[in-house]
Amino acid sequence: MRYVHLYFTCIKRSMISRLEYKKDTLVALSSFFFSNLCSLAALYFILQSIPALAGYSLYEVGFFYGFSMLPIALDHLFSDELWLVAYRRVKDGDMDMHFLRPVPVLFQVFAETFQPEGFGELILGAALIAVCASNLTVAVTFGSVAVLFVGALFGAVIITSLKVAIAALAFIFKRSGPLLQIIYNFSTYAKYPLAIYPAFIRAFLIFVLPFGLFISLPVDTLLYGKHDPWLLCGAIIGCAAVFFALAVWVWTACERRYESTGS
Amino acid sequence: MLRKYKPFLRAGAIDTMTFRFNIMIWAVVTVCQVACLVFLWLAVYRSSAGGIDAEIHGFSFREMIAYVVLTTVFNFVTFNNDTMWYINNDIRKGTIGNHLIKPISYRGKFAATSLGSLLTMAVMFGLPFYTAALLALRGLGFLPGLTFPAFFAHLGLFLLSGLCASLLNDVISYIFGVLCFYTTSAWGLNSLKETLVSFLSGTLLPLAFFPAGLRDVLSWMPFAGMSQNPVLILMMKYDLAASLRCVALSAAWIVVLELLAKLLFSHAARKVTVQGG
Numbered sequence: 352m353r354y355v356h357l358y359f360t361c362i363k364r365s366m367i368s369r370l371e372y373k374k375d376t377l378v379a380l381s382s383f384f385f386s387n388l389c390s391l392a393a394l395y396f397i398l399q400s401i402p403a404l405a406g407y408s409l410y411e412v413g414f415f416y417g418f419s420m421l422p423i424a425l426d427h428l429f430s431d432e433l434w435l436v437a438y439r440r441v442k443d444g445d446m447d448m449h450f451l452r453p454v455p456v457l458f459q460v461f462a463e464t465f466q467p468e469g470f471g472e473l474i475l476g477a478a479l480i481a482v483c484a485s486n487l488t489v490a491v492t493f494g495s496v497a498v499l500f501v502g503a504l505f506g507a508v509i510i511t512s513l514k515v516a517i518a519a520l521a522f523i524f525k526r527s528g529p530l531l532q533i534i535y536n537f538s539t540y541a542k543y544p545l546a547i548y549p550a551f552i553r554a555f556l557i558f559v560l561p562f563g564l565f566i567s568l569p570v571d572t573l574l575y576g577k578h579d580p581w582l583l584c585g586a587i588i589g590c591a592a593v594f595f596a597l598a599v600w601v602w603t604a605c606e607r608r609y610e611s612t613g614s
Numbered sequence: 615m616l617r618k619y620k621p622f623l624r625a626g627a628i629d630t631m632t633f634r635f636n637i638m639i640w641a642v643v644t645v646c647q648v649a650c651l652v653f654l655w656l657a658v659y660r661s662s663a664g665g666i667d668a669e670i671h672g673f674s675f676r677e678m679i680a681y682v683v684l685t686t687v688f689n690f691v692t693f694n695n696d697t698m699w700y701i702n703n704d705i706r707k708g709t710i711g712n713h714l715i716k717p718i719s720y721r722g723k724f725a726a727t728s729l730g731s732l733l734t735m736a737v738m739f740g741l742p743f744y745t746a747a748l749l750a751l752r753g754l755g756f757l758p759g760l761t762f763p764a765f766f767a768h769l770g771l772f773l774l775s776g777l778c779a780s781l782l783n784d785v786i787s788y789i790f791g792v793l794c795f796y797t798t799s800a801w802g803l804n805s806l807k808e809t810l811v812s813f814l815s816g817t818l819l820p821l822a823f824f825p826a827g828l829r830d831v832l833s834w835m836p837f838a839g840m841s842q843n844p845v846l847i848l849m850m851k852y853d854l855a856a857s858l859r860c861v862a863l864s865a866a867w868i869v870v871l872e873l874l875a876k877l878l879f880s881h882a883a884r885k886v887t888v889q890g891g
Contacts, residue, residue: 372797379802382809389813396823397654400670401662529639536643540650547657 354458361462376467384471391416391479405546410483411574412544417479418499419542419566420472422506428469430511432460437518438528444612457515457602487574494580495573501584505591506565510538512591512598513560519598519605525612534560541566561590637739644686651682671822676756677849678820684845685817687747691740692732692780692844697724698807701791702800714883721788721875728784732777757849768850771857775844778864782840785871786811792875795882816842836867 369376394416398409407415440446449459489495517534520527541562545553556563565587571577659675662668666675673681701724704710713720751757790807794800812818814837821829821842832838843860846852852860 374797375800375802377802378797378806382802382806386805386809389809389818393813393819393823396819396825397658400823401658404661405657406661529643533639533642533646536646539647543654543657548653552653 354454357454358458358462361459362465365464380468380471383468384475387420387472387475405544407544407546408487410486413479413483414487414574415544415567415570416542417476417483418503418570419538420476420479421503422510422565423538424469424472424476425503425507426469426510426514427466427472429461429465430514431466432463433511433514433518434528434531435464436460437514437521437531438526441521441609442525442612446609447611450609456606457599489574490576491573492580494584495569495576498569498572498580498583498587501587502565502569505587506562508591509561509565509594510535512594515598516594516601519602522605522609538562544571564590640690644690648682648686652679655679655682671820672851673820673822677851680751680756680849681820681845683747683751684848685841687740687743688776688779688841688845689817691735691743692776693783697728697784697787698791698794698800698804700724701788702794705794721872721879724788725781725784728780732780736776760850764854765850767854768847768857771854771861772844772848775839775847775857775861775864778861778868779840779844781868782836782864782871783811785868785875786836789871789875789878792878792882795885811837811840814838815840834863836864836871839864839867 391413394412395409398404398412403409404412436446446456449456452459513534514531517527517531520530537556537560540548540552540556545556545563545567548556553563557568568578568583569587572580572583655675655678656666659666659668659670659678662670668674670678701710704713713723748757752760786807790803791800793803797803814832814835816838821832821838824832839860843852843864847857847860
């Protein structure tokens with residue numbers, strides 16, 4: 352309870368400092384929205400020139416794209432500060448303050464920023480899903496909808512865990528941003544149906560960096576009933592639990608090796 | 615005895631490696647992204663009515679891959695200026711005042727800096743990267759055989775259009791930088807600019823895929839000259855007359871945008887808010 356209160360206090364403070372640059376925040380919000388819109392338009396123009404992409408119709412590909420935005424947006428809302436930790440904050444030596452406070456460092460990092468840009472993504476993703484779903488005829492079952500919710504929520508947990516683990520490496524190597532960038536960029540692959548990739552990349556996206564597991568497979572389940580929804584739910588939640596535990600373990604281990612770089 | 619110097623040795627080595635390390639990271643990120651696009655295009659062409667050998671909007675599959683690879687190299691070599699960030703820094707740190715009283719043009723300073731960095735990038739990376747990309751694409755059969763006198767004419771026009779692209783990018787960066795006088799922060803404006811340019815210049819997707827009306831408008835805008843046109847000139851998709859027209863259009867836009875930048879700056883300079891000193 353104390354932590355909930357503390358979280359909101361910190362976030363409020365960060366929002367106030369953010370509003371110092373009101374116009375820029377507005378521009379940032381709209382540019383984020385706009386950039387997603389541009390990639391979508393590009394995809395739309397491509398799909399206009401072919402009958403279907405690897406068997407997926409325009410609306411199905413749109414559904415994939417929209418759904419892929421949800422876990423990414425959820426992660427974006429809460430854990431943006433990890434980028435700064437990985438790129439700059441350890442190297443510049445300004446993590447010291449967090450180690451002096453009687454609250455876990457990881458909690459403080461999360462309480463440092465709340466990124467309202469994520470809402471733009473969330474709204475656009477949801478709108479895209481709504482538009483595409485209304486143009487598709489799918490047999491909606493309770494299980495296939497549940498697996499979408501599980502995919503979005505626990506997918507966000509998996510993405511955040513990956514970010515935590517890699518950002519933590521900065522405690523040892525001073526800077527892990529570029530590595531984080533490489534890993535995170537693989538989420539682009541999950542914006543399209545897995546069917547367009549060769550088998551080894553498909554396997555990689557399910558078993559190694561599981562973006563496909565929580566984005567493509569749930570959508571395939573809803574559209575085509577390809578997988579057993581409850582089994583898939585279990586797999587996603589299990590995977591999220593493993594990633595979460597690993598992330599916390601890596602973070603604690605690396606945190607202990609933190610040495611201030613001075614300033 | 616010498617042990618205490620070890621950290622300095624390490625620091626020196628790391629400093630020197632930093633740039634190389636950044637390039638390596640860039641290479642890995644880029645290879646992953648290009649690979650993703652190759653798979654996407656492979657699926658697109660395979661799913662098209664004519665199969666993998668089809669031509670979509672004037673591009674065969676092989677040409678499309680060549681286009682993706684060459685625009686990636688082109689963007690890396692051509693767009694490396696930090697004009698916008700420098701202006702933003704000048705505003706936030708208050709050093710803008712010093713620049714405004716110096717007897718050199720603020721705009722001229724950036725144009726010169728950008729050209730300097732373009733030259734370095736072109737010699738250090740452009741030469742090896744383009745050579746490697748062209749040879750590899752040619753070797754794999756992704757580019758048609760070259761006919762030599764014609765290729766050199768295109769190469770010349772490509773260099774010229776690359777220079778125009780860099781100047782266009784610099785003046786657009788400058789305009790967005792001057793807009794920071796109003797917003798006092800560059801983060802949002804910068805991402806807006808990058809999105810706009812990558813979409814409208816054909817980096818994301820060749821403009822041939824855009825709907826007819828939008829395509830016609832964009833063919834008169836400066837953006838195509840910043841990425842799509844130079845690359846298509848290099849790929850010899852445009853004949854010499856069309857290539858010349860592209861270069862002329864870019865040159866005209868440079869003049870127009872420079873004038874616009876001048877007007878904007880004289881308005882913005884009166885609004886300047888210095889945050890620090």
